[in-house]
Amino acid sequence: MADDPRITFQRLRKADFPLLHRWLNNAEVALFYGVGDDNRKNPTMEEVVEEYEPRLKPGSRTRSFTILLDSRQVGYIQCYRVGDYAEYAKAIDLDDDAWAIDLYIGDDDARGRGLGARVIELFLEEQVFSLPGVTTCLLCPEPENERGIRAYEKAGFRYVKTVWVAEEKAYEYVMRRDRDRDA
Numbered sequence: 001m002a003d004d005p006r007i008t009f010q011r012l013r014k015a016d017f018p019l020l021h022r023w024l025n026n027a028e029v030a031l032f033y034g035v036g037d038d039n040r041k042n043p044t045m046e047e048v049v050e051e052y053e054p055r056l057k058p059g060s061r062t063r064s065f066t067i068l069l070d071s072r073q074v075g076y077i078q079c080y081r082v083g084d085y086a087e088y089a090k091a092i093d094l095d096d097d098a099w100a101i102d103l104y105i106g107d108d109d110a111r112g113r114g115l116g117a118r119v120i121e122l123f124l125e126e127q128v129f130s131l132p133g134v135t136t137c138l139l140c141p142e143p144e145n146e147r148g149i150r151a152y153e154k155a156g157f158r159y160v161k162t163v164w165v166a167e168e169k170a171y172e173y174v175m176r177r178d179r180d181r182d183a
C-alpha cells in the first residue's frame, strides 16, 4: 500500500469510444456489463457509438465518465436518476428519486486490487451526493457477480432485494447506500 494513485473522473469524450469498445469486449467486463436496454454484451464499435454518442450532449439523462488512475484511463462509470428510466424504475420499485451507478474497470491489471470500492466512495462524494436533494444511491449487479457485490459492500452498500428486469431479461441484486447513513 506504499503508493496510492490518485483517482479522478473525466467526462466522457468522443475520443474515448475506441477505449470503451475495447473494455466492453474484455472477457471479464463482458461477463457482467453490456450496453443498451437489452444489456448487449461484446458490442461492436457501431453499437458503442450508438449508445454513447447521445451521452456527450449536455442534457443527457445519464452522466458518463472515464475513471483515471493518475493520468491513465482504467475504466468507466455512469450515474442517472432511476425515475428518468420509467421501465427500469418500475422494475426496481423503490424510490424514483434515488440515483444509480454502473461501472467497470476495463483493464485487467487494475481489477481486484481494491480500486472498485475506492472509486465508488469518491464518485458518490463528488458526483452523486453532491447533487441537490440526492440522498439515496443504488448499485444493482447481477446476483452472480460476487466480486462486484463484495466491492459494493466495502463501499457501504447493503442488499435490499432481488428484482427481475424484463427489458434486460435478468435479475438484479439491488443494493443501497444512503447519504445520511449511520457511520
Ligand SMILES: CC(C)(COP(=O)(O)OP(=O)(O)OC[C@H]1O[C@@H](n2cnc3c(N)ncnc32)[C@H](O)[C@@H]1OP(=O)(O)O)[C@@H](O)C(=O)NCCC(=O)NCCS
Residues within 6 Å of the ligand: 028, 029, 030, 032, 033, 102, 103, 104, 105, 106, 110, 111, 112, 113, 114, 115, 116, 117, 118, 140, 141, 142, 145, 146, 147, 148, 150, 151, 154
Ligand atoms: C466489479 C468491479 C468494479 C469491482 O472492482 P475491483 O477493483 O475489482 O473490486 P475490489 O478489489 O475493490 O473488491 C473486490 C472484492 O471482491 C472479492 N472477490 C474477488 N473475486 C471474488 C469472488 N469470485 N467471489 C467473492 N468475492 C470475490 C475480493 O477479494 C475483494 O474483496 P476483499 O477486498 O474483501 O478481499 C470490477 O471487478 C469490474 O469491473 N469487474 C468487471 C465488470 C463488472 O462486474 N462490473 C460491475 C457490473 S455491476
